[in-house]
Amino acid sequence: xxxxxxxxxxxxIRGRAYPRLIGSTREPSWFFFDVVLPLFTIAGYxxxxxxxxxxxxxxxxxxxxxxxxxxxxxxxxxxxxQLYWEKxxxxxxxxxxxxxxxxxxxxxxxVGGLVETTIQAAATVVVGVIAFDVIFSLGSPVTLxxxxxxxxxxLYGMGMMFASLYLLLGREAYHLSSLMMEPIYFAxxxxxxxxxxxxxxxxxxxxxxxxxxxxxxxxxxxxxxxxDAFLSVNTEIAVLCVLCVxxxxxxxxxxxxxxxxxxxxxxxxxxxx
Amino acid sequence: MQHAVEIQSLTRVFRPKKKKEGKVVTALDxxxxxxxxxELFGVLGPNGAGKxxxxxxxxxxxxxxxxxxxxxxxxxxxxxxxxxxxxxMVSGGEISGYGLLTVRExxxxxxxxxxxxxxxxxxxxxxxxxKFGLRDKDKEKVRTLSTGQRQKMNVIRGFxxxxxxxxxxxxxxxxxxxAARTVREFVVDWIREDRNRTVLLTTHYMMEAxxxxxxxxxxxxxxxxxxxxxxxxxxxxxxxxxxxxxxGGLNDISDFDSIPxxxxxxxxxxxxxxxxxxxxxLEDESSVSDIVSTVLGKGSxxxxxxxxxxxxxxVFIKLVGRGLE
Numbered sequence: 001x002x003x004x005x006x007x008x009x010x011x012x013i014r015g016r017a018y019p020r021l022i023g024s025t026r027e028p029s030w031f032f033f034d035v036v037l038p039l040f041t042i043a044g045y046x047x048x049x050x051x052x053x054x055x056x057x058x059x060x061x062x063x064x065x066x067x068x069x070x071x072x073x074x075x076x077x078x079x080x081x082q083l084y085w086e087k088x089x090x091x092x093x094x095x096x097x098x099x100x101x102x103x104x105x106x107x108x109x110x111v112g113g114l115v116e117t118t119i120q121a122a123a124t125v126v127v128g129v130i131a132f133d134v135i136f137s138l139g140s141p142v143t144l145x146x147x148x149x150x151x152x153x154x155l156y157g158m159g160m161m162f163a164s165l166y167l168l169l170g171r172e173a174y175h176l177s178s179l180m181m182e183p184i185y186f187a188x189x190x191x192x193x194x195x196x197x198x199x200x201x202x203x204x205x206x207x208x209x210x211x212x213x214x215x216x217x218x219x220x221x222x223x224x225x226x227x228d229a230f231l232s233v234n235t236e237i238a239v240l241c242v243l244c245v246x247x248x249x250x251x252x253x254x255x256x257x258x259x260x261x262x263x264x265x266x267x268x269x270x271x272x273x
Numbered sequence: 274m275q276h277a278v279e280i281q282s283l284t285r286v287f288r289p290k291k292k293k294e295g296k297v298v299t300a301l302d303x304x305x306x307x308x309x310x311x312e313l314f315g316v317l318g319p320n321g322a323g324k325x326x327x328x329x330x331x332x333x334x335x336x337x338x339x340x341x342x343x344x345x346x347x348x349x350x351x352x353x354x355x356x357x358x359x360x361x362m363v364s365g366g367e368i369s370g371y372g373l374l375t376v377r378e379x380x381x382x383x384x385x386x387x388x389x390x391x392x393x394x395x396x397x398x399x400x401x402x403x404k405f406g407l408r409d410k411d412k413e414k415v416r417t418l419s420t421g422q423r424q425k426m427n428v429i430r431g432f433x434x435x436x437x438x439x440x441x442x443x444x445x446x447x448x449x450x451x452a453a454r455t456v457r458e459f460v461v462d463w464i465r466e467d468r469n470r471t472v473l474l475t476t477h478y479m480m481e482a483x484x485x486x487x488x489x490x491x492x493x494x495x496x497x498x499x500x501x502x503x504x505x506x507x508x509x510x511x512x513x514x515x516x517x518x519x520x521g522g523l524n525d526i527s528d529f530d531s532i533p534x535x536x537x538x539x540x541x542x543x544x545x546x547x548x549x550x551x552x553x554x555l556e557d558e559s560s561v562s563d564i565v566s567t568v569l570g571k572g573s574x575x576x577x578x579x580x581x582x583x584x585x586x587x588v589f590i591k592l593v594g595r596g597l598e
Contacts, residue, residue: 015381015383018385019378022374022378091370093329098357100386100387262334263336266335
């Protein structure tokens with residue numbers, strides 16, 4: 001058996017991350033669906049900005065935003081919906097029965113999804129930059145890495161929380177995912193600076209970690225980004241750190257509640273319930 | 274010695290989310306059960322009898338409404354981690370795992386949730402793949418497997434963690450004869466290797482329960498109706514075994530009445546007059562050798578011999594008042 005809970009949980013994370021990591025190599029069609037197709041949306045916004053003779057960095061915003069949508073889609077369809085899917089195929093009861101932390105299983109899903117999606121997003125950025133001659137001016141790579149890291153931890157923490165909530169909602173969860181696509185694309189400013197929405201609307205949208213993460217990344221990557229910023233980079237990092245803690249704690253509670261409810265009602269492991 | 278499984282007055286009630294949506298279902302009703310270490314214990318009952326509910330509670334997936342259940346001495350409602358370290362479960366018709374992973378990758382993945390080192394996990398996977406004749410499939414994607422191959426993989430998943438106690442919920446459901454036999458033979462060998470291992474098997478296949486189990490509990494409507502060895506359960510029916518012999522060259526049947534342990538005896542001559550059919554109702558199974566000796570002692574030839582015993586189905590019908598299917 002195991003040497004200790006830490007190693008045991010790390011093995012569980014590695015085990016659950018594996019199907020996602022290996023999945024991309026088994027299904028090469030991801031390049032078309034996850035990189036090529038989103039380029040059409042990016043191209044649409046890029047040509048609008050060109051037609052309007054907007055500043056060059058706006059096209060950079062679109063490419064960056066287009067790449068970041070991959071993470072949001074991954075949260076909705078591969079994190080939030082995943083436990084519901086696992087229940088349907090019979091894996092959930094095996095996960096719940098295993099002598100490991102449930103958070104480790106969710107973390108494995110998150111790590112696998114994050115790595116898989118980062119590759120997709122990077123490919124989108126590379127293709128977008130080449131196609132639209134985007135010029136980056138990166139002043140502080142370390143700060144950019146910190147922003148990306150806290151954004152992803154907060155975002156995937158949110159996804160881990162959603163995973164349990166979606167399970168409680170059952171089949172209706174798919175409608176929720178659909179509901180959270182276009183409105184969130186708009187509210188988080190994937191394709192334009194979120195400051196345009198006004199302070200309170202942008203503040204409300206900041207509950208989605210991508211909002212602040214994107215805003216901070218724009219400031220760090222594009223020299224003129226600071227003029228379109230919602231908050232300063234340091235403030236955004238601080239808020240994102242708070243969101244990391246909040247979502248992780250909420251994810252843990254949601255998971256415990258889901259498991260308790262499942263054990264008392266039988267809804268999670270008995271298909272007729 | 275500590276029991277592998279101990280269940281005390283276990284009751285499980287399922288209530289509908291809204292009162293109007295359905296009725297309250299009592300899946301288990303004050304069930305008491307003790308299973309010793311080293312036992313291959315069967316729970317036999319029709320669909321909806323409560324078999325799976327027992328397993329879900331013992332595997333910490335469901336809480337009892339009332340009563341207690343212990344696995345390896347640990348309370349399934351409180352000592353979750355200790356219970357989970359010691360158990361595993363395999364269900365019939367399971368479609369767990371990921372279709373794009375290979376057989377080996379799937380098995381390795383599940384082993385990681387039990388903290389197994391990769392090297393050890395692969396060693397065990399190799400041994401089990403060989404035993405189940407799946408070695409040549411280890412690099413095949415799971416979605417390409419047949420139903421039988423997939424179920425063999427599921428069984429391997431359950432055993433790869435080397436649990437102290439394994440719960441097998443209809444493990445041969447839907448399998449062809451050969452695959453089912455492979456699974457049954459493996460289970461028997463596995464428990465014989467180490468008498469500290471315990472198997473709790475639910476099934477509605479009478480033959481499977483009879484062939485495999487040291488003891489069987491018959492359950493219906495959430496209640497245990499009887500619990501004993503297969504032979505003792507059959508005695509509940511009050512039916513004796515029957516021995517039927519076809520004998521050639523038999524002219525004298527006078528001695529058969531006096532053989533001890535025979536409840537009843539009849540003989541009929543076949544149409545051609547070449548063979549005699551003798552039918553004995555056996556009160557004592559050991560009288561078979563006396564009957565055979567007597568026939569041979571008369572210089573006759575035994576052409577065929579058939580012993581018919583009461584089945585678990587007879588037991589079930591007697592206890593429940595209907596068949597299992």
